[in-house]
Amino acid sequence: MSEGTSAALAAYTETLRSQIDSALADCCNFAPGCPPQLREAICYSLLAPGKRLRPMLVLLSAAACGGDIQAAMPAACAVEMVHTYSLIHDDLPAMDDDDLRRGRPTCHKVFGEAMAILAGDGLLAMAFEVLARKVRPPALAAACCAALAEAAGPCQLVGGQADDILAERNPQPQTACDLALLESIHRRKTGAMIRVSLRLGATIAGAGDWQLQALERYGQCVGLAFQITDDLLDVRSTAAELGKAAGKDAARGKLTYPSLLGQQQSAERAAALVAEACAALECFGPRAEPLSALARYVVSRNR
């Protein structure tokens, strides 16, 4: 890719990111009945500067399938709401007990545990409201609600987080076969929301089966590459660089890719997964170039 193309792509995704931020801010215009403290806690977490990776995946998969990006914006907001809720709850003292997130004190540190639990609960409900009300036609909205609910449910996102916590609290001597458990956790905890983001964008764009399958493959690879990179960043970075605690995994004896494969092999694995992700997109032609660039970004990012 030439430098000109690369710069144009960067400008394009930056424009989308700012559209996502505006759309998320619009979702925070609450009707009467939302207590000010709750609204603040929700906005604090939802509107904090973030990579917006999942909403970008929604919009870029819609574009790759030839659909209208603006029609996919409600789904982009919905996946960011679910992601934000999961971060708020994962950070709670009873869960991962984290003080720092996206470079700021975590929601419960600022608003207290009760308000943080409720802010997460509220965001999860808001995600389904924006999908059900704004995705059109309504039959498509129902399909999107079903897919998002499954990805956020006990067999995917919530199940992955539960197994992650259980594995951390009952640590076993690490063996090679832990790689299967580790990948199973991440396929649910991180991967499910990445895959459903792609699926929602594609569904709203009216994608056919081959497009959904190609994006599913891309999503599987990107999801794992994302998590391997997260694990590597935890080893290699400082909290200031990450915007969240660093070196935490090793301190907790947590099952990670670097602890199982070593840093070098982990980095190679991530690179191979990105190549596989980009290969899966070939059938889309140039319309999927922003998705390929996003896959490369996922492993080259520094936070």
Next chain:
Amino acid sequence: MSEGTSAALAAYTETLRSQIDSALADCCNFAPGCPPQLREAICYSLLAPGKRLRPMLVLLSAAACGGDIQAAMPAACAVEMVHTYSLIHDDLPAMDDDDLRRGRPTCHKVFGEAMAILAGDGLLAMAFEVLARKVRPPALAAACCAALAEAAGPCQLVGGQADDILAERNPQPQTACDLALLESIHRRKTGAMIRVSLRLGATIAGAGDWQLQALERYGQCVGLAFQITDDLLDVRSTAAELGKAAGKDAARGKLTYPSLLGQQQSAERAAALVAEACAALECFGPRAEPLSALARYVVSRNR
């Protein structure tokens, strides 16, 4: 109402209650990916013996509107899932810190806080999955998802719970104008889920505007009558009778109907609301008789 009619009604609602219990149990057949502890925590709370008031309202409002009760069963399950999630999270140490619920130790007492938070999160997602997948046609499913998400969101259920906690933590000298705050909290915390239960049943039955409006009025009255009765039971009962802690409101200096109006006037208010609720149903004729009976039960129950 004759004793024969009353017995027939009781048998009818008992049959529905057992159908609801079966349908809820069916919802707990999880796909692979749900960790056993999480599944247990979800089933423990969802399948605990309960009044099933909200799912009954879904089914009986569908029947009052001449609809098929079985077609409304997914919505009945969805409202019970949202209700159960809200109980699990409300009982957490960071919220109301309760040890007893439905006559058993609360979810976090048995499974720990992390698993209880996740069980609640999972149930909320499950509610939208069952609605989106099983209500047909899909356009109706989307309307149901939108209504349920709004009722469960930051301006209704979650907002009411937030204001309830904030009012308890910042107690003010109680005055007559507190009645407006108290009713505003309960309209959101308890009332919203009662009203949306009626709305879902009616929507699935293809109800017209006059039916929706009559059920909304019924729901407003029953919701408040339910809460007044809850407050009275907290004063008058033992924990063994209630299946949850008793005398707790006074101990916490909580804003309640008996504390504002006295027991006698509270009971009169509840009775007047039930009469108003039943009057709102007159236009439905005999098909709404089970809903009238349910309104009378709401204030005569002992737990």
